[in-house]
Amino acid sequence: MPDVADVVVVGAGPAGCLTAQRLEERGLAVTLLDAGPRLPAKTRAPEVDRRIWPFSVEGDGFDWYRVRAVGGRAHLWGSWSHRFPDNVFRRGGWPFGRRALDRHYAAAEAQIGLKRGVLSPRFEAVATALELTMVPKAGARLRGGAVWTPRLLPVARRARQHLPATRLEHSRGRVQAVVAWDLRRERPVTVPCRAVVLAASPIETARLLLASALGPLGRDVGHGLVDHMVASYVLLEPTPAPRGADDLHASALVESFVNLDDQTARPYRGGFSIELAGPVPVSALGLERMVPGGEEERWSATQLHALGECFPHAGRFVTLDPSLTDVTGSAAPRIHVAWTPEEEAMAEDMKQACAQLSDALAIPGSKLIKFADPQTAGAGHEAGTCAMGLEAPAPCTPQGRLRALTNVWVADASTMPTSGDRHPTLTVLAQALRAADDCGRRIGGR
Ligand SMILES: Cc1cc2nc3c(=O)[nH]c(=O)nc-3n(C[C@H](O)[C@H](O)[C@H](O)COP(=O)(O)OP(=O)(O)OC[C@H]3O[C@@H](n4cnc5c(N)ncnc54)[C@H](O)[C@@H]3O)c2cc1C
Secondary structure (H helix, E strand, O other), X not given: OOOOEEEEEEOOOHHHHHHHHHHHHXXXXXXXXXXXXXXXXXXXXXXXOOOOOOOEEEEOOOOOOOOOOOOHHHHOOOOEOOOOOHHHHHHOOXXXXXXXXXXXXXXXXXXXXXXXXXXXXXHHHHHHHHOOOEEEOEEEEOOOOOEOOHHHOHHHHOOEOOOOEEEEEEEOOEEEEEEEEEOOOOEEEEEEEEEEEEOOOHHHHHHHHHOOOOOHHHOOOOEOOEOXXXXXXXXXXXXXXXXXXXXXXXXXEEOOOOOHHHOOOOOOOOOEEEEEEEEEEHHHHOOHHHOOOOOHHHOEEEEEEEEEOOOOOOOOEEXXXXXXXXXXXXXXXXXXXXXXXXXXXXXXXXXXHHHHHHHHHOOOOOEEEXXXXXXXXXXXXXXXXXXXXXXXXXXXXXXXXXXXOOOEEEOOHHHOOXXXXXXXXXXXXXXXXXXXXXXXXXXXXX
């Protein structure tokens, strides 16, 4: 590692990797740290060991889907990549509209090799019958057609592995170094730097900042945690799946199912989207046991997955749990979760909408199976623990710069004021590139 890095980027998931790459393109010396290893190509990241990386939950349940490996949760992702519509920015109180992100959306789409699919006649017929706005899946693809992952980028190959950052060393409102724990040598490491970009994902970024004692300008860090409400079903149908259809030609997104353009009589703000994927062989989802024995080949499965928009509220936030320490000796995060009546009302509509879509899709003899209910929570899309806003107390500026430490930027979903009504990563990446540009400009890159 250089004696003093221009920028230390914490977290080598999609956001950290694209940020580090952008900063290097600006001629800056970047050190990219990750808590986990860089696994060989095609190796799926193992589940995070909760004995090593614990967390506690207070209130309603929360599944924190995480990955501790270079590439982050792109090890698991479905690569759905759709821009947020303008009304997400407006009703969520974002400090800018969608147009402000257009240039960075385009740059992020180019980076992830965005490909748009084609609506299958089956989905098209349902969209027409139910008068729904349905678009084909837009997915992130590598040149050979596989799902895009950041771990193949040159910058990811240079990431420093097994080095979880534990806190920031700072004085007079500026960071001087990142303190990390070397998991292999079991000792702390201090990485001096001129600036820091945090991209460890929202709960972890909040934990790191809470452990760094930011003072009054950091008092809202950890507040405003949001995720998507999820209702997930599988429609099993007694008909074989077509052979060889790729997911871009067998998937669709029902956009903003309700509350489109805010014209609504529903008792909640915001809206939800539903992803449709299939039909695929039941074996592709490990559902052989759900169909009559010996008939697996004659059945197919279509997934219906609704994602509902969440807004911040006082009962959902992240703090430190001093009674629980992780492998680095740091206090683990405590996730406080409570769902509001507004969100519960939306959850009911999400379930009904999935049932309605399933009825329209199903052939006689089909059955609908529930996978996940709203309120059991955690889509792996958490956001908002360090939200951006035009002024304090929002912890970050609209460019993702931390108000409490003027040479620190946040490039993951922590800065998003709301979850949005669909998959978040494309928006996270657009905002990460925007934060990287602001960081590069201010600390003197090209
Ligand atoms: C099953 C599943 C399916 C998904 N499908 C989609 C989809 O189809 N479309 C979509 O838009 N989104 C999807 N997502 C969400 C998507 O994966 C995330 O939005 C995206 O990975 C966020 O990128 P990130 O870089 O901000 O964070 P992450 O991917 O979480 O990466 C964080 C990185 O930081 C590292 N790290 C953590 N703590 C530290 C520390 N203290 N110090 C150093 N490094 C640290 C981790 O090892 C990791 O590499 C899915 C998520 C899941 C769980």
